[in-house]
Amino acid sequence: MSFLLPVGITSYQAELPKVFSSNSIGCLSAIPTSINGRRWINICGIFGYIGKQNASEVVLAGLKRLEYRGYDSWGIAILADQIKINKKVGAIGDLNQALNLPKSSIGVGHTRWATHGGVTDINAHPHFSTDKSFCLAQNGIVENYQKLKDDLLKKGYKFQTETDTEVIVRLIEEKLKKTRDLKEAVRQAFLELSGRNTVIILTKYGRIIAARNGSPLVVGVNNKEIFFSSDTLSFAPFADKIVVIDNGQMVYYNGKLNVIDIKSGKSLPYRLEKIDFHSSKVDKEGYDHFMLKEIHESPYVINQIVNRAESQFENFIKAVKQAKNVYTIGSGTAGVAASQIAFYLRVFAKIKAQSVIGADIFEYYDLLSKDDLIIAPSQSGETADVLEVLEIAKKRKVKIASLVNMPGSTMTRMSDFRFMSFAGPEICVMSTKVFTSQIAWGYLLGKVISGKGKVGRENLKILSQEMERYLDAQSNHELIKKLAKRLGKSKDIFLLGKYQNFNIIKEGMIKIIEGSYIHAHGIPAGDLKHYAITLMEKGVPVVVVVSEDVAKGDVLNAVNQVKARGATVIGISSTSHPSFDHYIPVPNTGETQAIMNIIPLQLLAYYMAVELGHNVDKPRNIAKSVTVKYYN
Numbered sequence: 001m002s003f004l005l006p007v008g009i010t011s012y013q014a015e016l017p018k019v020f021s022s023n024s025i026g027c028l029s030a031i032p033t034s035i036n037g038r039r040w041i042n043i044c045g046i047f048g049y050i051g052k053q054n055a056s057e058v059v060l061a062g063l064k065r066l067e068y069r070g071y072d073s074w075g076i077a078i079l080a081d082q083i084k085i086n087k088k089v090g091a092i093g094d095l096n097q098a099l100n101l102p103k104s105s106i107g108v109g110h111t112r113w114a115t116h117g118g119v120t121d122i123n124a125h126p127h128f129s130t131d132k133s134f135c136l137a138q139n140g141i142v143e144n145y146q147k148l149k150d151d152l153l154k155k156g157y158k159f160q161t162e163t164d165t166e167v168i169v170r171l172i173e174e175k176l177k178k179t180r181d182l183k184e185a186v187r188q189a190f191l192e193l194s195g196r197n198t199v200i201i202l203t204k205y206g207r208i209i210a211a212r213n214g215s216p217l218v219v220g221v222n223n224k225e226i227f228f229s230s231d232t233l234s235f236a237p238f239a240d241k242i243v244v245i246d247n248g249q250m251v252y253y254n255g256k257l258n259v260i261d262i263k264s265g266k267s268l269p270y271r272l273e274k275i276d277f278h279s280s281k282v283d284k285e286g287y288d289h290f291m292l293k294e295i296h297e298s299p300y301v302i303n304q305i306v307n308r309a310e311s312q313f314e315n316f317i318k319a320v321k322q323a324k325n326v327y328t329i330g331s332g333t334a335g336v337a338a339s340q341i342a343f344y345l346r347v348f349a350k351i352k353a354q355s356v357i358g359a360d361i362f363e364y365y366d367l368l369s370k371d372d373l374i375i376a377p378s379q380s381g382e383t384a385d386v387l388e389v390l391e392i393a394k395k396r397k398v399k400i401a402s403l404v405n406m407p408g409s410t411m412t413r414m415s416d417f418r419f420m421s422f423a424g425p426e427i428c429v430m431s432t433k434v435f436t437s438q439i440a441w442g443y444l445l446g447k448v449i450s451g452k453g454k455v456g457r458e459n460l461k462i463l464s465q466e467m468e469r470y471l472d473a474q475s476n477h478e479l480i481k482k483l484a485k486r487l488g489k490s491k492d493i494f495l496l497g498k499y500q501n502f503n504i505i506k507e508g509m510i511k512i513i514e515g516s517y518i519h520a521h522g523i524p525a526g527d528l529k530h531y532a533i534t535l536m537e538k539g540v541p542v543v544v545v546v547s548e549d550v551a552k553g554d555v556l557n558a559v560n561q562v563k564a565r566g567a568t569v570i571g572i573s574s575t576s577h578p579s580f581d582h583y584i585p586v587p588n589t590g591e592t593q594a595i596m597n598i599i600p601l602q603l604l605a606y607y608m609a610v611e612l613g614h615n616v617d618k619p620r621n622i623a624k625s626v627t628v629k630y631y632n
């Protein structure tokens with residue numbers, strides 16, 4: 001019996017990252033749900049389907065496209081004569097596991113990253129109501145779950161699991177006793193939850209209900225099917241349009257789509273937005289890992305930045321020039337991109353832009369005013385740390401610009417200026433091509449504001465060609481692979497850089513840490529003498545990025561200092577230097593040199609991760625997008 005799978009799935013399926021190869025199971029069990037008492041809350045994925053295909057297979061395929069977000073168990077529920085659930089710890093199964101569910105036209109699914117409650121089959125989602133009239137899956141964390149659970153225990157409810165999710169299910173049941181209407185019961189229960197949550201519910205009457213506050217939720221439609229998901233990528237090849245559900249809204253389908261304001265219970269109008277994600281072929285296309293494929297896509301994403309009409313910048317340029325303060329903000333790799341964007345605004349556009357990282361308690365909160373402007377680069381557009389700052393900024397009428405790769409994201413929705421990276425799906429948890437596109441965008445923005453947009457575009461076109469040539473030369477890969485073998489044995493790795501390359505060595509540090517789990521430390525070259533010089537001794541590896549710019553002399557001076565103390569120096573530069581023990585040549589691309597320089601560092605991190613046998617596309621303990629906060 002062969003089921004018609006949505007187009008594009010089979011190729012994706014065959015190409016799935018080996019999330020759960022043997023070592024990663026070990027890695028999986030090594031994933032703590034709390035680190036020194038601080039709960040490391042991660043993300044889950046939800047998916048729902050109503051349509052003409054076999055629901056269990058479409059949902060399974062949807063979950064596989066959400067797999068890159070990280071998970072430790074999964075589950076699918078469909079409605080046949082009654083609701084049937086198949087849920088397990090471990091890797092999302094193959095089709096037969098979906099096939100052992102009856103055929104149906106409606107179903108929901110979930111990938112879980114354990115927060116409350118261990119990694120067990122029974123804790124996996126979806127969770128049944130007591131009378132099995134509905135089941136529920138959740139993405140997020142109910143911060144007041146203990147109080148709610150205590151109240152429900154007093155009312156005689158029994159709990160089979162340690163999850164906060166089950167508390168939501170019992171709370172809905174409690175509301176249902178009075179309202180007799182499941183939608184209304186969901187609405188009332190959801191109002192009592194605190195924390196960032198999204199839930200999806202399948203009912204025995206063939207309805208799907210979903211409610212959102214914080215964790216992402218988008219609805220995809222074509223003329224015959226409806227998809228519900230945590231991100232557009234999971235249904236991209238099959239949906240023509242999306243409806244983005246905002247925080248404080250719920251959506252249900254009862255033959256037609258209805259969007260409700262959770263607070264008032266009132267129906268809301270909604271917009272169908274076109275998406276051009278169709279082209280999102282999500283497979284490794286012959287590369288060993290998504291990471292290597294995505295690094296190779298960097299020249300393409302730079303061309304995407306160049307080819308977007310200059311008009312996209314018009315009104316934005318005025319806003320940037322008029323702003324009293326310009327901030328850039330991001331987390332992780334996007335935080336480094338934010339810093340490089342601020343650098344380019346200062347250097348090329350003479351704008352006093354400053355960057356903050358999302359994870360900081362943004363001490364400027366009180367200083368934020370309606371005359372300020374914030375620029376937020378983000379791959380997912382859902383990073384909780386950054387959203388928290390942007391929500392406060394919005395309340396203070398600060399102008400918000402976002403540069404996002406995932407269509408339909410929260411950050412895009414809340415922005416006054418909405419820029420997309422158009423980098424295509426980035427599956428590897430370690431961001432590479434999106435980072436490159438973010439800083440290329442920042443460079444172009446700086447040039448356009450300074451009235452040199454044309455020169456900026458020309459320089460980026462040259463950069464894209466040079467980068468493509470660099471990546472196509474196998475000798476560059478062989479050289480870096482050899483160094484990766486050597487550095488993979490290090491305990492500590494230091495990186496030196498300055499001026500345009502300071503953020504580049506910071507990003508190189510992040511990549512090495514993410515992929516090899518080795519401690520790396522990016523040092524501003526000028527700071528070496530103030531502290532890090534004490535760590536320099538025979539054989540200590542120091543990767544230095546030096547370019548033909550105003551900082552060259554300082555950086556080479558720092559190189560001589562570490563060399564004099566016996567360090568092993570790996571130089572990334574367009575010209576060699578006698579102090580380099582190993583030399584990684586890169587083409588000289590002038591003003592865009594920093595963007596070129598990140599490529600050998602991304603490749604170094606990649607080959608180190610491969611050399612060490614790590615799960616390259618899904619390193620331990622990190623996820624592609626952290627849509628909730630740390631939690632004590």
Ligand code: BG6
Pocket residue numbers: 331332333334335377378379380381382383429430431622623624625626
């Ligand atoms: C981290 C990712 O969890 O979140 C990083 O591992 C990313 O790669 C960071 O840079 C911020 O995510 P986003 O989606 O805002 O770019």
